[in-house]
Amino acid sequence: MAKNRRHFIIATVLIVICTLLVYWVLDTVLLKSAAAVVEAGPIDYLFDLHIWLIAFLFALVAVFMCYALIVFRARGDEGDGEHIHGNGLLEIIWTVVPCFIVVYFSWIATTMLIDLTRPNPDEYVIIAEGRQWSWLFTYPESGAVTPDLVLPVDTPIRMDLTSDDVLHSFWVPEFRVKQDNVPGMVTHVRFTPNLIGEYVLRCAELCGTNHSGMLATVRVVSQEEFKLWQSEQVALLQE
Amino acid sequence: MSLFTLGIARGLVGQVLGMVIGMLLTCAVRILLGWEAWAAEPAWTVGAVCSIIGFLLGVGSLDDWLKWTKGIPTPMHHGPPVDKPAWTRYFSVDYNHKVIGVQYTVWGILLLMVGGTVAMIFRTELARSGLQFLGLDLYNSFIGMHGMIMIFAILLGVGGMGNYLVPLMIGAEDMAFPRLNALGFWFNVPGSILLLLSLFVGGWDAGWTAYPPLSARGPIGYQLFFLGVFAIGLSSIVGSLNLLVTILRMRPAGMSLFRMPIFCWAVFATSLLQLTATQLIGTSFLMVSVQRAIGMGFFDPRGILGEVSPMVGGGDPVLFQHLFWFYSHPAVYIFVLPGLGIVSELLPVFSRKPLFGYKWIALSSLAIGIVGFIVWGHHMFVSGYNDILRIPFMYATLLVAIPTGVKFFSWLGTIWGGKIHFDTPMLFVLGAISVFLIGGLTGPILATVPTDFPLHDSYFVVGHFHATMFGGFVFPFFAALYYWFPKVTGRMYNETLGKIHFFIMTPAFWVQTLGQMGVGVMGMRRRIADYDPTLGAGQIESWQLAVTIAGFAIAFGVMLMLWNFFQNAEVGVAAGDNPWRSRSPEWQIPSPIPEHSFPAPLRVVGEPYDYGLADSGYVTTASPGDD
Ligand code: HEM
Ligand SMILES: [Cu+2]
Ligand SMILES: [Cu+2]
Numbered sequence: 001m002a003k004n005r006r007h008f009i010i011a012t013v014l015i016v017i018c019t020l021l022v023y024w025v026l027d028t029v030l031l032k033s034a035a036a037v038v039e040a041g042p043i044d045y046l047f048d049l050h051i052w053l054i055a056f057l058f059a060l061v062a063v064f065m066c067y068a069l070i071v072f073r074a075r076g077d078e079g080d081g082e083h084i085h086g087n088g089l090l091e092i093i094w095t096v097v098p099c100f101i102v103v104y105f106s107w108i109a110t111t112m113l114i115d116l117t118r119p120n121p122d123e124y125v126i127i128a129e130g131r132q133w134s135w136l137f138t139y140p141e142s143g144a145v146t147p148d149l150v151l152p153v154d155t156p157i158r159m160d161l162t163s164d165d166v167l168h169s170f171w172v173p174e175f176r177v178k179q180d181n182v183p184g185m186v187t188h189v190r191f192t193p194n195l196i197g198e199y200v201l202r203c204a205e206l207c208g209t210n211h212s213g214m215l216a217t218v219r220v221v222s223q224e225e226f227k228l229w230q231s232e233q234v235a236l237l238q239e
Numbered sequence: 240m241s242l243f244t245l246g247i248a249r250g251l252v253g254q255v256l257g258m259v260i261g262m263l264l265t266c267a268v269r270i271l272l273g274w275e276a277w278a279a280e281p282a283w284t285v286g287a288v289c290s291i292i293g294f295l296l297g298v299g300s301l302d303d304w305l306k307w308t309k310g311i312p313t314p315m316h317h318g319p320p321v322d323k324p325a326w327t328r329y330f331s332v333d334y335n336h337k338v339i340g341v342q343y344t345v346w347g348i349l350l351l352m353v354g355g356t357v358a359m360i361f362r363t364e365l366a367r368s369g370l371q372f373l374g375l376d377l378y379n380s381f382i383g384m385h386g387m388i389m390i391f392a393i394l395l396g397v398g399g400m401g402n403y404l405v406p407l408m409i410g411a412e413d414m415a416f417p418r419l420n421a422l423g424f425w426f427n428v429p430g431s432i433l434l435l436l437s438l439f440v441g442g443w444d445a446g447w448t449a450y451p452p453l454s455a456r457g458p459i460g461y462q463l464f465f466l467g468v469f470a471i472g473l474s475s476i477v478g479s480l481n482l483l484v485t486i487l488r489m490r491p492a493g494m495s496l497f498r499m500p501i502f503c504w505a506v507f508a509t510s511l512l513q514l515t516a517t518q519l520i521g522t523s524f525l526m527v528s529v530q531r532a533i534g535m536g537f538f539d540p541r542g543i544l545g546e547v548s549p550m551v552g553g554g555d556p557v558l559f560q561h562l563f564w565f566y567s568h569p570a571v572y573i574f575v576l577p578g579l580g581i582v583s584e585l586l587p588v589f590s591r592k593p594l595f596g597y598k599w600i601a602l603s604s605l606a607i608g609i610v611g612f613i614v615w616g617h618h619m620f621v622s623g624y625n626d627i628l629r630i631p632f633m634y635a636t637l638l639v640a641i642p643t644g645v646k647f648f649s650w651l652g653t654i655w656g657g658k659i660h661f662d663t664p665m666l667f668v669l670g671a672i673s674v675f676l677i678g679g680l681t682g683p684i685l686a687t688v689p690t691d692f693p694l695h696d697s698y699f700v701v702g703h704f705h706a707t708m709f710g711g712f713v714f715p716f717f718a719a720l721y722y723w724f725p726k727v728t729g730r731m732y733n734e735t736l737g738k739i740h741f742f743i744m745t746p747a748f749w750v751q752t753l754g755q756m757g758v759g760v761m762g763m764r765r766r767i768a769d770y771d772p773t774l775g776a777g778q779i780e781s782w783q784l785a786v787t788i789a790g791f792a793i794a795f796g797v798m799l800m801l802w803n804f805f806q807n808a809e810v811g812v813a814a815g816d817n818p819w820r821s822r823s824p825e826w827q828i829p830s831p832i833p834e835h836s837f838p839a840p841l842r843v844v845g846e847p848y849d850y851g852l853a854d855s856g857y858v859t860t861a862s863p864g865d866d
Contacts (some may be wrong), residue, residue: 185538
């Protein structure tokens, strides 16, 4: 028993070190795209929480496994190991503790999801139609129709997604959120751009031959520029 | 000896004839209706259905039942065929579960090689951005083809392990229904042939998930693909029924459920899933097939005036996804539970220590299976179904992590304090744990909806499920191949080559799966023929190259293994009856196993994993009076 205690102390130290190491590695090598919407904040926070969990659980199993493999290797000895059939208390612990972790994560994700999808009375509505293999955006407010998506910064946006042919999916990596375009129904995705710049909308649901090329330019512009752009579009329409 | 003494040759001829007859039948009906005689899609569809029947008739797996309808008795024949060389039984209908197990396994390995080759082709294409040598349509066909061929291969591997091992482990003479068992195997052959043939009639470009409306519009290849899957599904259903009955009804005296070798528990849980969920993928694919063939608008909201047949619409594409995932989520556990069972089975042998928490491991398989039925919505978080329902699906999905965790911790408990030997099978078991750990740990981040938004349909998912499938199937399957090779052939494989295989394949796989996840986080979508080289601050191409190189290394490792087996199957060193000093029943009998596995009925006298308990046995063939 005393011997086991020493093993456990060493293992615990190794687990702490290994957790920090794995977290650091994952944090450095995983290159997330820039965050260009308000919603990226909470999503990236939860992402980070998951990375901590992954680092810890990985360390827990990997350290115990490698440790056991080294310490308990057979060393040319043909005998048998200890005759232990299990330990009810341990089994209960490692069933119950994860339950709490699971509920904790689900709970955070639930409240976050409700926030992310809550309708906002001031939201600006744009219709995005996916078609094999291009996008078409309609601005109901002005009647403008364009192949590029232009968005006013700091404005809550609701995209109404439609399709007349097959499934597509609206995804701008910098916006994090994603939603399918489904023929026969209108689906919604909400976000608030907060970083002026140019991004690429990438269809994320396999939709046939040129799915990989089903892209559209997304420009997040200042609110003044957006107004200007919109009046230009209206003028174009009236010509 | 003519070629046609081989059942498989007759079967292939039967398949071709069936196809031709089916096509002629379609033309005849169309002529009677006053339509143009030839229409490719209905002709191929009916032809494909008839070709499956043609194969089964040709190979002879329906012979006995047909004789029964005429009242002709068909006594069970044991042993190799009387008037032909013994090896021919592996190419013909045979009712011995050991033969059928080998048939499943070998056919599975062949498909694994075909699927792997397809993967290597498109992986080469992805090594650099830009399209080098594959066209867009061919690329799209290839990724779906790779996925589905691999699924077939896995199901065959699972069937192979279950058929070969379960009767031996519970000391049964054979499976409960030997004829059904043979039929179960032979469904796979015409099924996989249809799948491969589909590439030559236009392919199919919607991935293995084949979501309509896309799959309802593409080339004729879809029909062959759907019917191929249907045939494999039938195999799963009859095969799992057989295993369930065998496990429940054919155990020897004294072997209570909690005294079975743990692998049988894994097979039991797997078979429950297979028996009850497979119908759903069959139904969903059949419905798309019917939608295409005669214009039933199951999954299409709008009518189309197709060239094939007009369709009125009124259907729902999301419904398909529900039906599909109701099978295909449990299916992922069908793929991995037997493999996890192999891990639990081998760890005690090579650690020389009892399995830690037998009942917990056994019941965790069942728990995973049961909870697995209520989580399908996690594949559809952004598909447009009722927003609120995403929350219960999220809870249920994360719940699966708990029994999965129980397995990991119990495995650690098993090796802790053991006397661990590092033979090749054990190495692959340890590799399996490390890889399945990566796969399992990357599940929860996909299960919480907000973090699934960016990751869904990205390469991250590709990394996740390759890790789960390699950790849960491929590594344990290879472990099983190395471990039971001496039992099946009586010869030992080359240990050095086995170790080289392991040390090439394991690190390569880590690179591959982590690389896939990495490019996914950068923003690369899955199922794209070409990617944006500016992703990940321009680093994506070097990651892709690393993944491709790792993929080739894995392929090389697999070839090394096959060569090792091929070399040693006939001329290797004699392995002896029990080279691993296992307590399991199949190791207490000669290698290779004689036609009738056990000389006398087994009797259970102890626990299966009492390593370290002196003078304890698990099974004996002696009757109580003998001692
Ligand atoms: C800890 C347990 C696991 C959790 C929480 C989990 C969660 C998930 C989730 C949420 C997805 C959907 C991702 C998306 O499309 O956005 C997914 C995909 C997938 N998972 Fe897992 N998973 C787990 C274990 C497994 C296991 C054991 C397998 C067995 C092979 C597996 C195989 C797959 C496959 C094949 C897919 C992708 C299917 C596709 O879209 O083509 N997962 N997993
Ligand atoms: Cu697309
Ligand atoms: Cu799933």
